[in-house]
Amino acid sequence: MSNMVQAIRMALHVAEERHGVTDIFGEDVGPPLGGAFTATQGLKTSWNSPLDERGIIGASIGLGLAGCRNVAELQFCDYAFNAIDLLKLAGMTHWVSNGDWNLPITIMTPVGSGIRGSIYHSHSFDAMATRIPGFKIAMPSNPRDAYGMLLSCVVDPNPSFFLVPKALMRVRGNPGDEIPGEPGDDRALSKMIDAPLGDRSNWKPQWPDTPDEFIPFGQARVVRSGREVTVVSYGRMLPLCAKAAEALAAEGIDAEVIDLRSLYPYDWQRISESVRKTGRVLYVNEDTEITNFGEHLMRRTTDELFYELKAPPKLLAGAFIPGIGLADNLEMASVPQLPSITESIRSLARLEP
Amino acid sequence: MSSLRTVRSSPGNSPETALSPELLLKLHGLMVKARVLEERLISMYKQGDGYFWIGGPGEEAFNVPLGLLIEKGQGPQYDYCHFHYRNSGTLLAMGAESIDAMRQMKNTATDPYSGGRNFVGHFSKREWNVVPVSSPIEVQYSMVAGTALAQKRAGGRGISIVTGGDAGTAEGDFATCLVWASRPANPLPVLIIVTNNKWGISTGFQGQHGDKRISDRGKAFAIESKTIDGNDPEVAYREIAQAMEYVRSERKPFLLEAVLSRLYGHSSASGANKTNDEADCLTGFEKRLEERKLVGRAQMDEMRASYTAELLLAHKKVKEEPQPDPSTIYDHIFSEKDLVSGAANGGDGFAGDGRSPKGGA
Numbered sequence: 001m002s003n004m005v006q007a008i009r010m011a012l013h014v015a016e017e018r019h020g021v022t023d024i025f026g027e028d029v030g031p032p033l034g035g036a037f038t039a040t041q042g043l044k045t046s047w048n049s050p051l052d053e054r055g056i057i058g059a060s061i062g063l064g065l066a067g068c069r070n071v072a073e074l075q076f077c078d079y080a081f082n083a084i085d086l087l088k089l090a091g092m093t094h095w096v097s098n099g100d101w102n103l104p105i106t107i108m109t110p111v112g113s114g115i116r117g118s119i120y121h122s123h124s125f126d127a128m129a130t131r132i133p134g135f136k137i138a139m140p141s142n143p144r145d146a147y148g149m150l151l152s153c154v155v156d157p158n159p160s161f162f163l164v165p166k167a168l169m170r171v172r173g174n175p176g177d178e179i180p181g182e183p184g185d186d187r188a189l190s191k192m193i194d195a196p197l198g199d200r201s202n203w204k205p206q207w208p209d210t211p212d213e214f215i216p217f218g219q220a221r222v223v224r225s226g227r228e229v230t231v232v233s234y235g236r237m238l239p240l241c242a243k244a245a246e247a248l249a250a251e252g253i254d255a256e257v258i259d260l261r262s263l264y265p266y267d268w269q270r271i272s273e274s275v276r277k278t279g280r281v282l283y284v285n286e287d288t289e290i291t292n293f294g295e296h297l298m299r300r301t302t303d304e305l306f307y308e309l310k311a312p313p314k315l316l317a318g319a320f321i322p323g324i325g326l327a328d329n330l331e332m333a334s335v336p337q338l339p340s341i342t343e344s345i346r347s348l349a350r351l352e353p
Numbered sequence: 354m355s356s357l358r359t360v361r362s363s364p365g366n367s368p369e370t371a372l373s374p375e376l377l378l379k380l381h382g383l384m385v386k387a388r389v390l391e392e393r394l395i396s397m398y399k400q401g402d403g404y405f406w407i408g409g410p411g412e413e414a415f416n417v418p419l420g421l422l423i424e425k426g427q428g429p430q431y432d433y434c435h436f437h438y439r440n441s442g443t444l445l446a447m448g449a450e451s452i453d454a455m456r457q458m459k460n461t462a463t464d465p466y467s468g469g470r471n472f473v474g475h476f477s478k479r480e481w482n483v484v485p486v487s488s489p490i491e492v493q494y495s496m497v498a499g500t501a502l503a504q505k506r507a508g509g510r511g512i513s514i515v516t517g518g519d520a521g522t523a524e525g526d527f528a529t530c531l532v533w534a535s536r537p538a539n540p541l542p543v544l545i546i547v548t549n550n551k552w553g554i555s556t557g558f559q560g561q562h563g564d565k566r567i568s569d570r571g572k573a574f575a576i577e578s579k580t581i582d583g584n585d586p587e588v589a590y591r592e593i594a595q596a597m598e599y600v601r602s603e604r605k606p607f608l609l610e611a612v613l614s615r616l617y618g619h620s621s622a623s624g625a626n627k628t629n630d631e632a633d634c635l636t637g638f639e640k641r642l643e644e645r646k647l648v649g650r651a652q653m654d655e656m657r658a659s660y661t662a663e664l665l666l667a668h669k670k671v672k673e674e675p676q677p678d679p680s681t682i683y684d685h686i687f688s689e690k691d692l693v694s695g696a697a698n699g700g701d702g703f704a705g706d707g708r709s710p711k712g713g714a
Contacts, residue, residue: 011416020694023502045515047651050532050533050536052529052532052533054493054495054525054526054529055498055529055532055533056498057495058492058495058496058498058499058526059495059496059499059502059533060493060496060499060527060535061495061496061499061502062433062435062496062497062498062499062501062502062503062513063502063503064499064693065433065484065496065499065500065693066428066429066433066499066500066502066503066504066693067428067429067503067693067694068499068502068503069691069694085489085492086492086495086496089487089489089492090484093485093684094685094686094688095470095684095685096470096471096475096477096483096487097467097477097479097487097685098464098466098467098468098470098684098685099468099684100477100479100692101477101479101484101485101692101693102688102690102691102692102693103693104691104693104694127682131385133686134686135685136687155695157688157690158687158688158693159693202667255485291472309694350651352373
């Protein structure tokens with residue numbers, strides 16, 4: 001079964017073979033490296049850009065204006081801030097031209113902490129992305145979703161962010177969540193699509209025949225059904241939430257875990273149905289907590305579901321600090337971890353007026 | 354498009370071929386039309402028929418020839434236009450209607466460029482490859498490599514044209530443009546234009562740059578470069594044609610700096626009042642046309658009066674046109690259709706883009 005980075009690579013292969021993607025580019029995206037995380041190895045339309053984030057986003061916009069569907073990578077989302085006005089312009093192109101132009105571009109970038117990446121390889125981007133109207137935003141938590149959501153990004157006629165939780169890049173899905181057509185044997189797949197070490201100049205990947213599988217924007221997934229408390233998360237925090245919920249079942253706490261998957265548009269119907277059922281909701285993500293996307297979801301929960309609630313809606317998010325410190329203790333203390341997530345669910349489930 | 358294509362493949366030669374009388378009169382007519390439009394836009398602002406004015410009075414001698422020489426159309430076989438907000442003369446020369454700029458000034462629902470959403474001079478027209486003009490300066494220089502890459506791949510003679518001012522070259526986007534357009538593995542067909550009016554809003558040239566000529570910055574990238582007198586439409590026409598021909602045929606960038614005037618200040622933010630300190634390109638050109646007996650003063654005055662009267666009527670008409678409905682703010686956040694698709698189908702995809710397993714594109 002593929003890990004997330006292999007799933008991304010297979011989706012990009014399908015995108016360039018069958019969905020008209022003409023360019024997959026960014027720093028180290030093309031040969032010989034094929035991406036800092038190897039997500040773009042072996043792709044026929046991949047190429048290396050200058051080390052220039054403004055140029056990458058600008059070129060992506062220009063290619064898109066010329067009808068070239070493309071995937072531009074920012075090597076780390078931490079470096080997107082250099083190009084934030086260009087991202088704003090991408091998001092407004094259709095609107096400002098009163099519907100005359102559209103921009104079929106995907107901005108792919110690794111996000112979040114979890115690899116001891118220090119201050120400039122650990123930022124989150126989900127709150128920032130939701131502050132740029134005109135973009136659709138996907139953030140997968142497992143390989144199969146990464147595959148299906150990336151394909152949705154590339155075929156969409158609008159700009160999209162494909163935010164990849166970098167700590168999940170090497171994580172495989174649960175049994176049964178294989179991408180149809182991929183070999184079940186990890187080593188067999190690796191032999192087919194992972195570039196060899198050393199000289200790769202004559203290497204060619206053998207792509208498994210994987211189908212078009214689109215996970216639509218705005219469609220959340222219930223990862224675990226439960227009756228007592230709703231946990232809404234996405235990206236790297238999602239597997240932790242699922243694990244916490246499993247552990248809490250032993251204590252008699254029945255939590256429902258929702259993987260939002262798409263941050264904009266987002267599946268409010270799924271959230272509200274769940275909250276109507278449980279009366280309790282915890283939003284979990286690792287971005288800094290002030291002006292956090294979870295705060296928007298809390299506001300909407302309060303506005304629309306106030307009389308359904310048995311307890312105040314809660315947010316567990318990253319500390320509001322300038323960066324993620326390198327030392328193990330610093331990183332762990334900066335973003336939610338399994339114990340803090342477990343405790344947050346537990347205390348919310350047991351909270352009585 | 355023009356009646357005269359006196360272009361050579363080697364830039365840097367001094368062009369000597371004279372423009373035809375018909376072309377000179379066409380240039381003049383469009384320059385007057387563009388000036389009258391800007392004057393009307395300024396008076397609209399001053400009468401409260403618009404919240405902000407910015408434009409290009411003083412740049413007509415450069416902007417009009419540019420518009421006449423652009424290969425206008427949709428998709429990579431035609432020129433992509435990454436303009437800034439002083440290109441009204443270029444749009445008129447391409448065939449735009451004056452009244453449409455006035456609609457954008459008055460932010461009416463009928464504004465064809467943005468439906469009342471954006472400032473005047475912020476053109477956008479997919480049918481002619483005019484990409485949306487934005488208020489932040491210089492961002493277009495980061496985007497131009499993208500359309501040029503698509504054009505290089507598609508084959509043909511389409512080029513990408515980017516315009517902006519001298520002060521904007523301080524932004525990193527200008528360096529981005531020079532770097533991306535001139536990579537030896539894949540040089541791109543970009544006509545990089547800098548209109549040098551020697552101002553950065555209120556800051557003079559001396560407070561902005563140490564480079565004597567902005568075109569010198571092309572040298573470090575082995576980009577063919579030239580500085581020209583942008584106040585002379587004959588020079589501008591010949592030099593733009595020559596630079597364009599180089600970009601079209603060589604599929605490489607050219608940096609063209611045009612030194613010209615700014616006649617009404619930066620924008621309405623600085624008052625939009627006429628300055629008498631700078632050369633007026635129309636005055637010099639009209640004197641020359643008279644001397645050559647191509648047109649008389651009375652005839653020129655008559656033409657100007659006629660355009661002025663026409664735009665006064667247009668002003669009245671625009672005032673009566675509807676403002677956008679508040680309910681439309683949510684329109685066009687997302688597109689249902691891929692409007693630009695098909696534009697890229699002009700070529701076979703990947704020929705000649707420099708992409709190879711050994712090196713970057």
